[in-house]
Amino acid sequence: MAAASPSSSGARGSGSGWWGRQSNARKREHLETLLGLVGFFTLAALVTTVWAELSGRPALIEVGVLVLFLAAFYFTYRSWQGYRDP
Amino acid sequence: MATRVETPSTASSSTKKQSSNGMKTFRTYFGVAIVVVWGLLPFYWMVVTAFRDVDYTYSTNPLPSNITLENFRAAFSTEAGNQFARALGNSLIIGVATTVFAMIVGVFAAYALARLNFRGKFIVLGIILGASMFPGVALVTPLFQLFTNIGWIDTYQALIIPNISFVLPLTIYTLTAFFREMPWELEESARIDGCTKGQAFRMVILPLAAPGLFTTAILAFIASWNEFLLASLLSDDTVRPVTVEIARFQGALPKVEPYTTVMAAGTIVTIPLIIMVLLFQRRIVAGLTAGGVKG
Known part of the structure; x- marks a missing residue:
């Protein structure tokens, strides 16, 4: 599974639309903010899941939400790394 | 001193421009009026009802009527x-x-x-x-x-x-x-x-x-x-x-x-x-x- 790395896809500093017009530094800042946002909700989902598991309640939905957030966190992290300073 | 001679075509274009500006101003103020009325109407109704006698609570008169300060005392x-x-x-x-x-x-x-x-x-x-x-x-x-x-x-x-x-x-x-x-x-x-x-x-x-x-x-x-x-x-x-x-x-x-x-x-x-x-x-x-x- 390969994340859409800007360096590999050649998207660094190119493209159209709002995202394309941003400088790499700004893109990195935006992705870092998104990383914090997704990370916050991932942590909240993790705590909820662990609490549900420890208290013996069915936690299938909680686990599903956690997996979605983890995937989102992973892809955001990979994209963020793609704009790392040289 | 140079004098500007206004030909019929320039006068007509100037009138058109003025009319367009007037329309633009009207649209702006009309939009502002809608937003203001939309935002302030609930507050207006609150104030009007606050001063209305309790027997006329459900009155639909939009203007202040049966005014009393009893509600504030209550x-x-x-x-x-x-x-x-x-x-x-x-x-x-x-x-x-x-x-x-x-x-x-x-x-x-x-x-x-x-x-x-x-x-x-x-x-x-x-x-x-x-x-x-x-x-x-x-x-x-x-x-x-x-x-x-x-x-x-x-x-x-x-x-x-x-x-x-x-x-x-x-x-x-x-x-x-x-x-x-x-x-x-x-x-x-x-x-x-x-x-x-x-x-x-x-x-x-x-x-x-x-x-x-x-x-x-x-x-x-x-x-x-x-x-x-x-x-x-x-x-x-x-x-x-x-x-x-x-x-x-x-x-x-x-x-x-x-x-x-x-x-x-x-x-x-x-x-x-x-x-x-x-x-x-x-x-x-x-x-x-x-x-x-x-x-």
């Missing part, structure tokens, strides 16, 4: 078990305490996020954004349980601390944007003149940021003043704020909602906010830094 009356005056005081205490704490923490956090370079700065901003997006209703049950366990139900701190956590992201975000727009050169000049970083912040940045600080403080106060959800569960008779008190207003007759009294109370509640905005409106006006830096 709002402050404690005969039916209402504690409106005490609730006003409680709201003021909670609002001021929340605003002061949120501003103290928010100013430093926002300055650090806007002016200092450190690793993970934007991650912190993202976390703050996430915290502000967290639904308050999800916190009601855990907070109720926690505050019951530690005996904090119906205390000021039980309302102030959660309020701070709701208001702080708003404060930090607004102030960060404000600090970021301020010219760096001002701070650098202060440093060159011998100020330490702290002195530059205290003596140069903070006074210049006054309009932003006041705007943010007012927003924080309004957010805290209007809070209902947590207050409805975490407060009882002693510290109940005005939003909750109005919702449980009792009328003279059982099972009859005292709408006119509620409207009178609502009118009284909006007065502090209007006074605050009128007092600080000059401070709110942006542009204090204009001309602070040459070039």
